[in-house]
Structure formats: structure tokens, C-alpha cells
Amino acid sequence: MSQPRSAQAAIVGLSIYLLLAANWPLWLALARIGGAPSVYMRSIGAMAVLTVAGTVALLSLTAWTRWMKPLWFAVVLLAAVAQHYMLTYRVVMDPSMAANALQTDLHEARDLMSWRMLIDVLLVCAPAGWWLLRVQVPPMRAWRQLWRNGAMLAVAVTVAAGGAALMSRELAPLMRNHVTLRYMMNPLASVYSAGAVVVKPLFRHRRQLIPISGGAALGASYAAQARPPMFVVVVGETARADHFALNGYGRDTTPGLAGRGVTSWRNVHSCGTNTLASVPCMFSSLGKAGYEGSRDDHENLLDVAQAAGLAVLWIDNQSGCKGVCDRVPNASASEGLSSDVKDVLCDGDECLDDVMLRNIDQRIAALPAERRARGVLLVMHQMGSHGPAYAKRSAPDVKRFTPECKTNVLADCSHGELMNAYDNSIAHTDRFLSRTIDWLQAQSSRYDTGMLYMSDHGESLGEYGLFLHGLPYNIAPDVQKHVPMVVWFGDGLRAREKLSTACLRSDQDVALTHDNLYHTVLGVMDVQTPTYKPALDAFAHCKATS
Template identity: 60%
Template sequence: MQTDPAERGARPLPGARRWLVGPMSAQRAALYLSLYLLAAANWPLWLELARIAGAPAELARLALGMAGLSMAATLLVLAPLAWTRAARWLWVAVLLVAALAQYYMLVYKVAMDPGMLANVLQTDVREARDLLSWRMLAALGLVMLVPSWWLARLRLAPAPWWRQWLGNGLLLALALVLAALSVALGSRDLAPLMRNHPALRYLINPAAPLFSTGVAIHERWFSRPRTLVRMTEGAGLGASYAPAQRPLLFVLVVGETARADHFALNGYARDTNPELERRDVLSWRQVFACGTSTYASLPCMFSPLGREAFIARTQDYENLLDVVQAAGLAVLWLDNQGGCKGVCERVPFADAIDGLDAQQRARLCQGGECSDEAMLAGLDARIAALPEAQRARGVLLVLHQMGSHGPAYYKRSRPEQKRFAPECRTEVLSDCDHQALINTYDNSIVATDAFLARTLDWLQARAGEQDTGMLYLSDHGESLGEYGLFLHGMPYGIAPDAQKHVPMIGWFSAPLRARLSLSTDCLRAGLDQRLTHDHLYSSMLGALDLHSPSYQRALDVLAPCRKP
């Protein structure tokens, strides 16, 4: 019986079907999938190489060497998973990781280093929701649809366990040989390339995001120092806490994603600080962060160690809040972000939305996200719940902002705070007109300005009974398209200043200045000195007039301006 030629052409040939969907060994399937990922999920790497390379011949040499390393790295990921029963579903998970990583690397120009993945692992639902879009789903489908269909139809040939072990071992050996050949044949080009552009290693997909996730998980849950080094011994109240002295009330505002160069107080041409400019505040203009993400910066800025020692530490240490509480003051951490990253583990804590009535929630917490001003609602009642004996001496209140958290900057300001138009109304920042993106970010700074002004109003209303003060300091900055970069979280050594240069603003009531013998003229004269997050710990102890063996006068911004 003859078959119609058209029918023969419509059906795949048996050999093609066998080549495509099996039965085949899991190792061969892993090899095919590695080739696909090399071509379809490494576009950030190829585009960065094209930007770096000069002549086409140089690009070809670099791409060939990096292709060998990337293929080897992908095989090292897939080979241990090449078991006939569970392989396909594990590979679908790898495809999802690769597709997500490529999307964020292309759209936000980030590198998948351990610091970035540690930050991702601590992202809460509100922050994650801002990153979702139909474009992201389309990008995932573009990478995942065809190989997922193939994996669903794939028939993996069964094999005895010893053959599986042997096959996986050979696949791992192939990966190592391929990596060795790539290095040996291309070392003349690859060695200077990786030395001069270290972020390239974190563009190799999916090996880099999987490796970085493993490192972040290990650091976070398995290798964290278990010994807590006490820093509270010897902490106590200074001379200003005499029996007849009024209690102290100090607010430390931890800003989020704020850039110093977008504050009008620091010389920015736009009026982003309309309310603070009418108040008697101090703005230090040259302050630099511990890290480029909340995960890296927040524990570091509250630490007594300083950035370098904090990164190199082998044990956990008590922090500023522990010392303030041990000295005898009441401490409260109020959060409108993704948590305190371990800083507030041993002091009272509350979320901004906690305790708000239905009317307050409707006004301040629309769409499941509270504005920063929700932290000021019911604040007197929150403080009244703190231990009375400590309150009688003084209170340190820490307010952790949502601030200018991206990419949904347009959500961070209310309609009356949108001074600059048009706005960027998408989370895909590379799609925005650059000026619209700047407008949206600047409106979020206007919202922070209004929040700080309301905080000062609240403090001034209590100045008749308490000595009040405030310090605002952002955790890190933000890239807004400069050098093709968006958001934050770049490795510190190669991150631009936009991600590290942060605002710091202080306000001290007249009674507090008298209590501390502070010279305002002296403080204003030092507003251009270069400072870092390292100065926060001792400066806060100085502002609260607390003594501790961990205090360092050289890192206290206020110390040179205290009158004898």
C-alpha cells in the first residue's frame, strides 16, 4: 500500500522523531539542553562582550572562549540532575531560573552575584509584586515554551544505576575538559577580560544565578556565625541624664534607595525638598553607603565594626540598638519595608500596618502597601507601650521607610506630591523615556521630603516636654539608566556612585542642642566632609549622650562641635 507523498511529508520521519524525543539517554538530553541554554539564555553575556570587544575578530575570540566556559558551567549544573525519573522536571526548574535571570539582567542590567541573590531571597511579597509584568511573562515564555514542550514529550531510556553513574561521570568529565580547553586555548584573551570585567562571570546563565543562590542560602542559613559577641558591656547614660533632666526623644529614619544628588538640599537643581528647605535642618552632602542593597547595608550601618571589619567578621556582634537598650533607653523599630535584616532581633518591633484601624488603613495603606506616613499614625500609643522606666529616660525610635524603592517609583508618591510630569508608569524602566523616569524618581524624593517634614512636626509638638532630634540616612542609592544600569545591587567594587552616594539629614531641637552643648555653626561648617555609614554608630551614641567602650570619637560627626 502506497502512502500519499503529502501525508508522508506531514509526518516526521521515524529517525527525526527518535532524534528529537527519544528514547535517548538522560546525558544526551542534558547535552542538547545545554546547547539550547547557551544560545537562548545568555544574551546578556553576548551583548556585554559585544560592548567590550573592539574589532570583530576580537569579539569572535572572546565569544568562543566564553561559550566554552558557559557550556561547561551549564553541563556541570545539568549533569548531576541527569537521572531518568526526575530529570525533566528538575530541568524545567533550571529553565525557569535561566529565563528569570536573563529577563532581569536584560531589563535592569544587574549581575547575578551572591549579594544580589541574597537581596532577592529577602524580597517580600509587596516588593516582588512590583517586579511582575506581562512583558516578564512573555520573556519567560519565549525562553521556556519550546524546551518545556520538548521535555514533556521526551522519552528517556531506562538504564541500570551503574550506567547512570558512569554516564553522569562522563558528562562531568566532558564539562571539565571543555572548561580546561577553553582556558588553555583562550587564556591570552580570557585572563585580562575576567580581571578587568569581573562582573562577566555573573552573567553566565544559568550557572551564575544558581551558584549565587547557593552561596546566599549557605551564608544566610548554614554558615552564619553562631556566637553573638556582646558589645553592651559598659554601656551607660551620659552626664546629661541628671534626675531633673527631661526625657529624650530621638527618631532615626532609615531611608530607602535615596540618592544624595537628587536632594535639593545638596544642590540638585530641582525643588525636591520644598518642606525641608523651610526647616532648620543639616544636610551632609558627601556620605557613602556600606553596600548597594538593603541586605548588605542595613546590618553594616548599625554595626560597631565599620564596613571592612563587618565584611571580614567571623562572628555575630550586637549592634547599635542593643547598646542603646542596654544603656537604659527604650527602643522601637517601626518597619514599612521588607524587615530589619536581623538588626532589630532583640528590641521591640512593629510593622507600619499593625494597629491601624479600618479608616487609617483605607487612607494610608491602599493596594496592600502603606505609605511611609502610616508609621506616624498612632505613634504615641506605640511609645506608651514601651517599658515605663526606660521611657522616662528616653526613646530611640527607628523608622524604616519604603522611600524610593523601585522599580515602581510612581507608587511611592501621592497625587499631590507629583511635582514633575510626565511620569514613568511601568516597572520596565528601560522602556521609559529617561526624563519621565527621572520625574517619577524625583517625585518619590518629594514624598520622602514630606514624610520627614511630618516627622519633624510630630517631634516639635513634643518639644515642650522632651528633648527631641532626628537623623535621616539612606541605606543605598539607585541607578536611573546611567551607563545602562537600573535599580541597585551591583557588586560594590564596580558599582557607580549613584548606588553608593546617599543623603544624611539631621535636626536637633534647641533644648537638645543645649543639652549636648552643640554648636550649629560648627556643624554647618562640616557638611562637606566625606563620611560613610561607618560614622552612624558613634554619631548616634553621641547624639543620645551614651557612653560605651565601642564608641569611637573620630567617627562621631557631632564630637568636634561640642563646646567644652
């Protein structure tokens, strides 16, 4: 192995190694799809040709001198990490997953680390790293190197194209019926997806902020109000509608909400399957189709409410608001906490959602008095049931379902332990929402209060061998898109809005989506704006007209 080898030979050897060592998720998926070995071995052979040819073509761009070794090792490391997550959580390396990875903060990344990950990565990286240290890549004249690299790229592309044509009868239906396979070709999928997230925006139309808050004004209900409205929107995290007892789940995960007169909608679906896609979309006036198709950024619900004259505040216990709160007052939930509170509610930089109710009165009091006198729109962004460390999302006194999965390597837990840990996180959300309602009731002498809770997306908990979330929307299972929505109105706000509780509860099975949030909240707050659509206001038809 210490004999001199050209950069091109090193690239071919490294590509074959990655094919064999870092593509097990692809081989296992093909075996599950194919059934009999006589079927799936042909598919594996076809995909192997495409994968190795594509990897050679990709790495041919780096086949220059021995100084490329760190870059080659970085590709091996990327492939090893990607394989670990594909095997452990059954995710695929599509652009949305790459965007999630780049948006992940330190404490979220820490939840994904484990000894299993270290072992899995070392098994792939150690042999390649040892070989890269030993192999000698002699220098070569630049023009000769360029010619050889061009020839290798041409051969690799020809092999890939010829192989795809010759095996089209095998590959065409396979790739058409199982789209995720293209995002399991390692390291091609990871490099492509990372490039799509990082490089493509550099060549795209430069996004501009389109104002939509012009003409926003407060409605007639403010003219002679006895008390200003205070409405809380809680953005949930990774909550599944089918794990809420309010929606018929067999376990009593929501006893607090059940005792507080809430209304729960059972047929609500998200805009995306990850936070980065869903949160900006759910606050947008454009709806899912319009938001995803827009070439520019637009002002959102919070901008419109603020332009109308309301006090607006975003409190975050997550990895940021994804741009939604950039132009309104916002704060991290952990800011300004005493050490005593942090000792109880926080583990390092990560805190239970209860922390958002600490110092909340002081945060609201710091908003402009003239705006507070008109009304307050408060948004709280949960940590919720963010995985895979579900056990960290609930306090010890909430853990009613035991034993629970306490590792982030979910495949190491039994299904029952995984369900226990996840359901405990839902139970903690129930307690947090219940305490939020109690706090709102305590404000009823000064404000007309209400709360709307809606999760950003759902979660896979082992169904079809999938875990976590983030699959492309059109192929993601329903559990990653079916989300809970819970509403509570105090007597003052219900009377102010002339809402019929019986009407609201008769609509619990009406199909709603994130598209409804913008218009529903504007309707509750009686904000008049050209972008408001009564047909998308989930409560509009339950208001008395006189």
C-alpha cells in the first residue's frame, strides 16, 4: 500500500472502498424492496455501477496531488456520518435533511451524538485514513494531470450513462417507485444535498422582502373595548396528533388539557416535515403552495399584527424562529434566568418548556405600553418532543409511562420503551399548555385571553422502519404530517369574538392545515388587512353576526 500511485488510481480505489463500506443503507433497502435474492442482487449490481461511477466522476475533480488527502478524508468522514444516520434513524440525505443539519444548533447536535456513532464512523474512517496516510501520490505536471482527470471524468460519466441505459429496464421502475433510493447513494447524495443548500442559493435570484402589512388596522372591536385581547400562539415541536388523548389515543397523555375546556381538532396537517420548512410557512399569508413557489421572502403574521398596532413578542425555546421573528421583539427563553431556575429546568443550554413561563410578565411589561393597551400577540416556540432524546423532553414527575428509552440510538430500545419516552414528552407538553392556560386565566382581569397550540410537524416512531422526521413531503408517511391543534378561549375573549363553543366543537373533524393559522389568528385578534381570507379562518363561521 505504500507504493506510489497516481491521484487517479487513488480516487478509483477510494471510490470502490466507499461503495463497499459506506453504502449499506442502500444495499439493505434494495434487499427489502426486492424480496428474493435473484431479484435484489440485480438491483444492487445496477446501483453499484451507478454509485461507483458517480463517485469517481465526483472525486475526479480533486485528483491532483497528495495535498488533496485531507479533502478525500473529509469525503470519507461525511459518508461515514451519513451512513450512521441512515442506518440508525432510516433518514435519507436529501436537500431538506442537509438544510436541517446546517440549521442544527449545538444542543440539538449533542442529542444525536452517541458511542454507537463514534464506533460506526471509526469503522469506515479508520481503514481509509490509515491507507491515505501511507499511500504515496507522486507529483505530476499540471497539463498531464488535467488531461488524465478529464479522461477519468469522461470515462466515469460514460460508464454511468451507459450503465443506466443498459439497465433502464431494471432501474427505471425502481427509481420511479422508490424515490428515496437516489438519496441513499453515498457519498453522492450527501455532497449533492449539501451543495444544493450551500451553493445553489449563490446563483439564485436574490430574495427580497415583500411587504404585506400595508393597510393593516385594528377592527371595530377595539373602539370600546373594556380589556385588550391577549392571544398566545404555541408552536409545538414534533408532536403527533394520534398521540394526544384528546384525539382518541388510548393512553391518557393530555389529562391537564382535558380538564380545562379546550377544543382539539383531529384532522390537521402540516406545511412541511421539518421545522425549517414548516415554521415560516405556517406564519405566511401565502399558504403552502404559494410559500414554496415564491422567489422572494414576504412579511408574515407577526409583521401584520405589529403594523396594526399590537404588541408582539416571540419567546424561543428552540433553535431559532427561522426568520419569522426577525422584525418583532423576540427573546430566548433561557435569557435572564437565575441559577436556581436553571438548576431545576435546564440541562446545560437546553431547558424544559416550562422555562418560557418564567419572567414572562416582565418580558411583556417591557413591550411598549401604548401597544399593550391595544392588545398582545405572544408566540412561544417549544422544544416539545424533539427527538431522538425524547427522555430529555419531560420532567421526572411527568414520567408516567415507564420504562422509557433513554438513549438516542432508538433502534437499541424496544418499541414499548420508545413509545413511553415519546408519550412522556407529550404529557409534558400537556402540562406546559395547561400551565399556560392557568397563567392566561390569571391575566383575565386585565386582558381577554386565549391560546392556540399547533405543532410544526409530526414524527416517525418506527413505522415502516422509519424514525424522526424530515422525509420529502410527497413521500413522507402521514405521521410526519398529521399534527395536533388545540384551542382554549377565556370567557372574555369568547364573548368579545361572539364565538359559539358548540359550533367549534362540531368542527373538530374538519380538515385544516397550516394554511389556516395566519387567517385564524388575524380573525381572533380582529386585524383588518387585504391579505386576510375569511374562508381560511377556522373560526369565522362560528362567530355570531349580530
